[in-house]
Amino acid sequence: MASNGSDRRVVITGLGTVTALGHDIDTFWKNIIAGQCGVDRITSFDPTAYDCQIAAEVKDFDPSPAFPSPKEVRRTDRFAQLGIYAGWRALQDSGMDLEKLDRDQIGAFIGSGIGGIQTHADQHTVLMNKGPGRISPFLIPMMILNMASGVFSMYYKLRGPNLATCSACATSTHALGEAWRYIKMGDANAIFAGGTEAAVCEMGIGGFAAMRALSTRNAEPKRASRPFDKDRDGFVMGEGAAVLVVEELEHAKARGARIYCELVGYGNTADANHLTAPAPDGEGAARCMKMALRSAGLRPEDISYINAHGTSTPQGDVCETQAIKSVFGDHAKKLAVSSTKGATGHLLGAAGATEMALCAKALQTQIAPPTLNLDNPDPQCDLDYVPHTAREMKIEAIANNSFGFGGHNATVIAKRFVG
Structure with missing residues (x-):
């Protein structure tokens, strides 16, 4: 044992x-x-x-x-x-x-x-x-x-x-x-x-x-x-x-393994609000990200990149944006936030792990994947969503968000591995 x-x-x-x-x-x-x-x-x-x-x-x-x-x-x-x-x-x-x-x-x-x-x-x-x-x-x-x-x-x-x-x-x-x-x-x-x-x-x-x-x-x-x-x-x-x-x-x-990144934090909360709609203002998602940051021992400003749940639904994208702004404050505008669902579609129960694999590659290569089809930004979605084109940037730590019907919220945090 x-x-x-x-x-x-x-x-x-x-x-x-x-x-x-x-x-x-x-x-x-x-x-x-x-x-x-x-x-x-x-x-x-x-x-x-x-x-x-x-x-x-x-x-x-x-x-x-x-x-x-x-x-x-x-x-x-x-x-x-x-x-x-x-x-x-x-x-x-x-x-x-x-x-x-x-x-x-x-x-x-x-x-x-x-x-x-x-x-x-x-x-x-x-x-x-x-x-x-x-x-x-x-x-x-x-x-x-x-x-x-x-x-x-x-x-x-x-x-x-x-x-x-x-x-x-x-x-x-x-x-x-x-x-x-x-x-x-x-x-x-x-x-x-x-x-x-x-x-x-x-x-x-x-x-x-x-x-x-x-x-x-x-x-x-x-x-x-x-x-x-x-x-x-x-x-x-x-x-x-x-x-x-x-x-x-x-x-x-x-065993001499190659290490992509280090997992350091996890958040798990419930909206307790509606079968399919997120909590108003993304309150449940915000609590989830805060929990993940606490468990990681990181400050909001330590995060460089967020892979957003970002499903392309009218309500969900706004609520997630509000949640990110609530948690990260002034640092929210400095974050790179992208949703890769413009490329992959929404893989439902497989979405979070698929996106975490991309986060691991982002930490390894120092490249943030893009949000496709962001041609006409919603005024209520006013963060840096890495539109159209992947971006080389310094990425020290990432947060990966997933939210599900039933009010389920999950966030995992990983950082660049330093032995």
Whole structure:
């Protein structure tokens, strides 16, 4: 058992991503800083009858390198395929040799906001058309949202802590924060933490469209997701996954790991306000960022860059801006704040970890990723959102925000690693 003690330092040593802009972190980062956009007309089904006909889909995806056999792939919903693949990518990127490590001290926290929605829909059709006797025995294990975390741990014999967080669009940021806590308190030496989502399907698009949450800028898919822009009209759904290797510093050093950055703080609060709307003036988000700063032992002016939740919704972007100004005061105007959802769409439960992977690269390369499509800034969104073009700048510490339906707020803070 690892020794207990909150003085343990926690670092990120592996990045695994699969998004519409690439199936590995290097391709993803290259496309992000080049200002590429992964949004296009939906191809996985005919979207003609839907108000929203666009999404950021993961195309040409082959999960098989991460699975022991084709049969195991077939027994797994797409959301879990994406999550397990991202975990495999993170393992490769980390250089971790599991055969030489104590797997009782290595865990997996891979969450999802929705889980196996396509399997659910498909098997409901079977039930209605053919009766209950024809329902697949794999319906439940394919549908339930803990299976990415569970199956990944089975494939790699990870016997440490195992969780599947579920807090809507804050899911994978909570996974990272909880991994930080577990490791800091000595309950694990390393955790594969993140989230996965595959909700670009008839039920997923139809459900969010019925809420009027999605953009209907169907004729201009690459200009549809426009965080903080005056002409934004809703978010664009994305799919994909991100898993990060979160590791105790001495454990990482002992195996000669490359270290991207150090995780230093975590905030988790509730709005207790509304099913889908943020608290007025971003009050809950502000408390969350303050909690993260307190736990990190940092001052507001220590933060250089914020990866905003910034979903391109009329209300959410204003409330987040207000929250940032409330927490950071005069320093808010000096921050670089960007939302990468203009490029990736909104990956729901996978969004936070995907964006944290970009934050890790930002700290490593000293480049802030841009906010795409910010052509006509909203007067109520009056910060520096790094419009259009990536920016070389000094980045010492970052905050990564995620907020979810149900009033869930999550913030993680990381800083440039100094041995």
